[in-house]
Amino acid sequence: MKKILLALSLFAVLFNFGCGRNSGDAGNAGGGGGKLVIAVIPKGTTHVYWQSIKAGAEDAAKEYNCDIRWNGPEREGDREREIQIVEDFIVQKVDGVVLAPLDHEALAPSVDKLAAMKIPCVIIDSDVATTNRVSFVATDNYLGGVMAGHRMGQILNGKGNVLVLKYAPGSASTTARENGFLDTIQKEFPGIKVVDTKFGQDTVETALQAAEDLLTRNQDVQGFFACNESTAVGTLRAILSQKREGIKFVGFDGSQALLDGVRAGQIDSLVVQNPYKMGYEGVKAVVMFIKGQPVEKRIDTGVALITRDNLDDPKSKELLRIP
Numbered sequence: 001m002k003k004i005l006l007a008l009s010l011f012a013v014l015f016n017f018g019c020g021r022n023s024g025d026a027g028n029a030g031g032g033g034g035k036l037v038i039a040v041i042p043k044g045t046t047h048v049y050w051q052s053i054k055a056g057a058e059d060a061a062k063e064y065n066c067d068i069r070w071n072g073p074e075r076e077g078d079r080e081r082e083i084q085i086v087e088d089f090i091v092q093k094v095d096g097v098v099l100a101p102l103d104h105e106a107l108a109p110s111v112d113k114l115a116a117m118k119i120p121c122v123i124i125d126s127d128v129a130t131t132n133r134v135s136f137v138a139t140d141n142y143l144g145g146v147m148a149g150h151r152m153g154q155i156l157n158g159k160g161n162v163l164v165l166k167y168a169p170g171s172a173s174t175t176a177r178e179n180g181f182l183d184t185i186q187k188e189f190p191g192i193k194v195v196d197t198k199f200g201q202d203t204v205e206t207a208l209q210a211a212e213d214l215l216t217r218n219q220d221v222q223g224f225f226a227c228n229e230s231t232a233v234g235t236l237r238a239i240l241s242q243k244r245e246g247i248k249f250v251g252f253d254g255s256q257a258l259l260d261g262v263r264a265g266q267i268d269s270l271v272v273q274n275p276y277k278m279g280y281e282g283v284k285a286v287v288m289f290i291k292g293q294p295v296e297k298r299i300d301t302g303v304a305l306i307t308r309d310n311l312d313d314p315k316s317k318e319l320l321r322i323p
Helices: 002-023 048-063 079-091 108-116 141-155 172-188 204-217 229-241 256-263 275-290 314-319
Strands: 036-041 066-070 096-099 121-124 135-138 160-166 192-199 223-226 248-252 269-272 298-300 304-307
Touching (some): 036 048, 036 079, 036 275, 079 096, 079 108, 108 121, 160 229, 192 204, 229 248, 256 304, 304 314
Parallel strands (some): 036 096, 096 121, 160 223, 223 248
């Protein structure tokens, strides 16, 4: 009888161990039902740009049979919230993370922690100050700034005064765009002078105020460059409110409001990325890595210049898919 009871007890222990191990296997994080669970963390959730990234991530999830968990700060300047979201997903034991870091330096420890926990992380949109990432999937942002600089030089015929509305300190992607633009103007267009710059910060409202300040204190201006969606929308509103439509305006990113501005002639041109592809390739890269497939360390998702002349071209429409 004792031998029978001992055997039954041993069977129960082994059964429970087996069940516990299966519940913690990759692909079962947070009740994924056997699918890999990938966290996708944008810099924010309000701008159209991030919704395009989400659409790409969702399509990749369908194609590669995984589930995504989407969560990001409401405001793009909230670094502490983004760090906390990474921590939350670590607790949930997701299988992988796709992260657009708000700050080049501030999010590096979070990425290092993911690596220490053996949770693969793909960085999208803006780079981070650590090599503990599977891949970096993004635009060549410096090249985008160079393209904007060339366009400004062309439409101003190589001479004039220009304003630049920057985004925020610590943002690697927008800093690269700003540097690409400023370097190009300085090196290739000596007749153009950047007379003033300011940070627009993380909302359209703060960008609008900053753009209005720049326009108010600089009356002799022929050109204006804004480096992302929120700063471009804020700048457009400021130019229209101050009736400064004669200023040649080059923006960055392709929300519907900005595309309407191009069509109406209020914006000369936009340097646009492919956020849909960014989200898609980010999720794909994590899944491929988990499955032991090779993943490129740098995936360039492309950049293009949109004007009234090519706004309705098939290639432009494919690039500018907006959810």
